[in-house]
Amino acid sequence: MTDTTVPAATEAPGTPVPAVPEQPGTPSTPVPVDNPNLPGPGVVDEKRKPIMPPWLRDRAEFTAAAQHAAGRLGYAAAYHGLRLPWYGLQLAAMSPRGACRFIASANRWVWDREAAPLRDHAVRTEDVDEYLHLARLRGNRVRLRGLVVAVAAVFGTGFALWLYVMAPAFLWVFAAGAVLTCGYFGQQPDAPVIGPAVMRTELQKLTGTIVLRGLDSIGNPRISAAIKRGGDMDGMRFTSEIVRDGPGYRADLDLPYGVTPDDIMEKREALASGLRRKVGCVWPSGDPDEHEGRLVLWVGDRPMNETSKPAWPLLKDGQVDLFKPVVFGNDQRMRWVEVTLMFASVVIGSIPRMGKTFLLRLLLLIAALDPRSWILAFDLKGTGDLGPLEPVAHRYRSGEEDDDIEYILHALREVKEELRRRAKVIRSLPRSRCPESKVTPALASDKSLGLHPIVIGIDECQVLFEHDKHGAELESICTDITKRGPALGIVGMYATQRPDAKSLPTGISANAVLRFCLKVMNHTANDLVLGTGMYKSGIRATMFSRRDLGICWMGGEGDDPRIVASAFVDAPKAEQVAARARKMREEYGNITGHAIGEGPAKTVGMDVLGDVLAVMGADEKAVWCERIADRLAELRPDVYADWKGENVTAAVKPWGINSGQVWGTTDEGEGANRRGIKRADVVAAVTRREADRLAS
Numbered sequence: 176m177t178d179t180t181v182p183a184a185t186e187a188p189g190t191p192v193p194a195v196p197e198q199p200g201t202p203s204t205p206v207p208v209d210n211p212n213l214p215g216p217g218v219v220d221e222k223r224k225p226i227m228p229p230w231l232r233d234r235a236e237f238t239a240a241a242q243h244a245a246g247r248l249g250y251a252a253a254y255h256g257l258r259l260p261w262y263g264l265q266l267a268a269m270s271p272r273g274a275c276r277f278i279a280s281a282n283r284w285v286w287d288r289e290a291a292p293l294r295d296h297a298v299r300t301e302d303v304d305e306y307l308h309l310a311r312l313r314g315n316r317v318r319l320r321g322l323v324v325a326v327a328a329v330f331g332t333g334f335a336l337w338l339y340v341m342a343p344a345f346l347w348v349f350a351a352g353a354v355l356t357c358g359y360f361g362q363q364p365d366a367p368v369i370g371p372a373v374m375r376t377e378l379q380k381l382t383g384t385i386v387l388r389g390l391d392s393i394g395n396p397r398i399s400a401a402i403k404r405g406g407d408m409d410g411m412r413f414t415s416e417i418v419r420d421g422p423g424y425r426a427d428l429d430l431p432y433g434v435t436p437d438d439i440m441e442k443r444e445a446l447a448s449g450l451r452r453k454v455g456c457v458w459p460s461g462d463p464d465e466h467e468g469r470l471v472l473w474v475g476d477r478p479m480n481e482t483s484k485p486a487w488p489l490l491k492d493g494q495v496d497l498f499k500p501v502v503f504g505n506d507q508r509m510r511w512v513e514v515t516l517m518f519a520s521v522v523i524g525s526i527p528r529m530g531k532t533f534l535l536r537l538l539l540l541i542a543a544l545d546p547r548s549w550i551l552a553f554d555l556k557g558t559g560d561l562g563p564l565e566p567v568a569h570r571y572r573s574g575e576e577d578d579d580i581e582y583i584l585h586a587l588r589e590v591k592e593e594l595r596r597r598a599k600v601i602r603s604l605p606r607s608r609c610p611e612s613k614v615t616p617a618l619a620s621d622k623s624l625g626l627h628p629i630v631i632g633i634d635e636c637q638v639l640f641e642h643d644k645h646g647a648e649l650e651s652i653c654t655d656i657t658k659r660g661p662a663l664g665i666v667g668m669y670a671t672q673r674p675d676a677k678s679l680p681t682g683i684s685a686n687a688v689l690r691f692c693l694k695v696m697n698h699t700a701n702d703l704v705l706g707t708g709m710y711k712s713g714i715r716a717t718m719f720s721r722r723d724l725g726i727c728w729m730g731g732e733g734d735d736p737r738i739v740a741s742a743f744v745d746a747p748k749a750e751q752v753a754a755r756a757r758k759m760r761e762e763y764g765n766i767t768g769h770a771i772g773e774g775p776a777k778t779v780g781m782d783v784l785g786d787v788l789a790v791m792g793a794d795e796k797a798v799w800c801e802r803i804a805d806r807l808a809e810l811r812p813d814v815y816a817d818w819k820g821e822n823v824t825a826a827v828k829p830w831g832i833n834s835g836q837v838w839g840t841t842d843e844g845e846g847a848n849r850r851g852i853k854r855a856d857v858v859a860a861v862t863r864r865e866a867d868r869l870a871s
């Protein structure tokens with residue numbers, strides 16, 4: 176079969192290649208495929224470099240840089256200030272040596288000793304002219320310098336005498352200055368009195384050679400071959416010079432044809448070894464604005480997990496609008512990264528002890544700082560990590576016992592009811608107020624509508640979904656929250672240390688908007704948290720080390736997933752933030768539920784009317800309310816255990832059923848008149864309700 180391959184770009188223009196034969200067996204006629212006159216596409220893109228460096232344009236970065244510089248200056252001032260008397264003593268002790276050195280060098284200078292070797296040479300070579308010239312030069316110099324010294328001595332002595340008479344205090348100041356100066360010159364060169372306040376470790380500068388060495392060492396045959404051949408032929412080249420970018424270096428380069436940044440990201444550790452850096456310093460990535468072969472290699476001065484992070488800006492002050500992006504962490508270059516919680520549902524996954532709970536708590540704190548929101552915090556680990564949120568929580572529970580699960584179930588049933596109610600409210604609003612059929616900031620602020628943000632955080636959510644009795648119901652409510660919640664102002668956030676299909680049901684993992692994946696062990700967990708295909712496209716949380724606490728891949732905010740180190744807010748700091756949030760909420764009038772000691776209503780989502788009817792015998796005309804309460808407690812102890820007769824009366828009243836005196840017999844067989852309800856009234860109420868449901 177004749178070869179029909181298009182020649183490589185490296186072939187000379189006009190090189191003939193065989194074309195497809197018209198008839199089998201006919202010899203092919205070579206035709207040129209590279210037309211030298213084919214016009215080029217010209218410049219397709221132009222990128223302007225910023226006139227102002229980014230740190231000068233960004234207020235936060237500028238403040239961080241200024242604070243860093245001021246901090247260093249302040250530290251040096253305090254360090255040296257404390258040691259000043261000791262410096263003075265040491266310099267005074269060294270002043271005689273300094274004075275001798277000064278006299279010796281002044282003496283050498285006056286007698287022009289530096290030119291002595293030249294004069295010696297002239298004598299040895301018997302160069303009379305040269306010698307005479309040098310001797311004349313020396314004579315002139317000695318005269319002039321001697322004069323300078325004599326004048327300085329006379330004026331110096333005169334000035335000292337004048338000071339002695341006119342301002343003796345100043346004489347001491349000058350004398351002390353002279354002693355310290357002599358001491359300064361008397362120091363041993365290898366042991367200066369005043370050392371640096373901060374010891375710095377110098378790092379090797381990142382150069383092109385080091386980058387190529389690193390890339391060569393990852394064992395990719397195409398890269399190694401391209402480096403050996405000089406790169407150009409294989410399309411490998413640096414596209415701009417290596418620059419400082421934040422606390423590190425950035426190198427942009429084109430990889431050999433067919434190699435993608437993913438091939439490099441996979442071998443991050445080998446690359447770090449080749450660059451002679453810790454793996455936490457080395458962050459290869461693609462450039463979303465460029466072609467698939469462009470690599471951006473960012474090499475930090477220190478590993479991301481060792482770089483001291485700036486304090487979270489909302490720690491001390493500031494209010495949040497959940498509809499707007501809020502700062503919650505930094506990228507590798509210590510630039511702030513923002514998150515928008517509204518209209519999102521969130522999943523957080525990782526192996527244990529990587530910082531999921533801290534991250535979930537941070538996101539809940541952000542939500543708490545919007546005074547309109549309701550916070551529902553459920554910690555199924557049971558260690559109280561979400562405890563700092565209690566003062567602002569509408570619903571809060573820590574633990575995984577049956578009564579904890581039931582509390583959460585009731586709270587989530589309330590949310591389900593709320594979803595229904597909100598959908599109706601939104602449907603009823605005119606288009607002008609609700610143009611996109613979803614909650615807007617204005618609607619959320621209108622207290623009469625009750626469309627404020629509701630943020631639910633569930634840590635170790637797998638415990639809920641795996642529960643024998645309520646697992647299925649809990650999963651269905653959470654899936655509903657994930658799917659419908661964002662448009663209705665309800666944000667569900669789920670964290671799990673076991674990201675598998677059972678812990679994070681696909682209904683949730685597939686519909687989540689924001690995804691945070693801290694270290695995981697395999698590609699299945701990676702894709703379950705970050706989304707299908709992420710591992711394949713190089714977004715791999717498996718690359719984090721166990722020391723990368725709080726560092727995650729974040730997907731869903733912006734075009735591409737990015738690496739973020741979440742701000743470190745420990746429990747005491749979280750309590751401070753929650754206290755601030757509580758104050759704001761008190762002013763706004765939004766302290767509800769758990770924060771004022773109320774729990775969820777256990778009957779929400781339950782068919783109380785149906786249950787009442789179910790416990791009344793078909794042959795009973797009317798039953799005492801207290802008896803109905805006992806029977807209900809038997810039917811569903813988890814819901815009705817604490818019910819008394821009054822609860823039954825109150826529960827059926829909204830359905831138009833009024834209790835009245837009913838004649839009956841006590842368990843002991845005595846006749847008595849007590850409050851009760853008629854079965855016919857209940858049947859009529861159920862019928863009315865069903866008819867209404869069918870009609871709507």
Ligand SMILES: Nc1ncnc2c1ncn2[C@@H]1O[C@H](COP(=O)(O)OP(=O)(O)OP(=O)(O)O)[C@@H](O)[C@H]1O
Nearest residue numbers: 526527528529530531532533672724725741742743
């Ligand atoms: N953003 C962060 N920066 C630095 N360290 C952090 C950060 N977040 C958490 N850590 C550290 O990681 C440790 C584990 O955090 P956390 O309890 O949130 O982990 P986890 O993944 O929820 O663990 P588990 O799976 O056991 O519940 C914390 O003790 C904390 O010191």
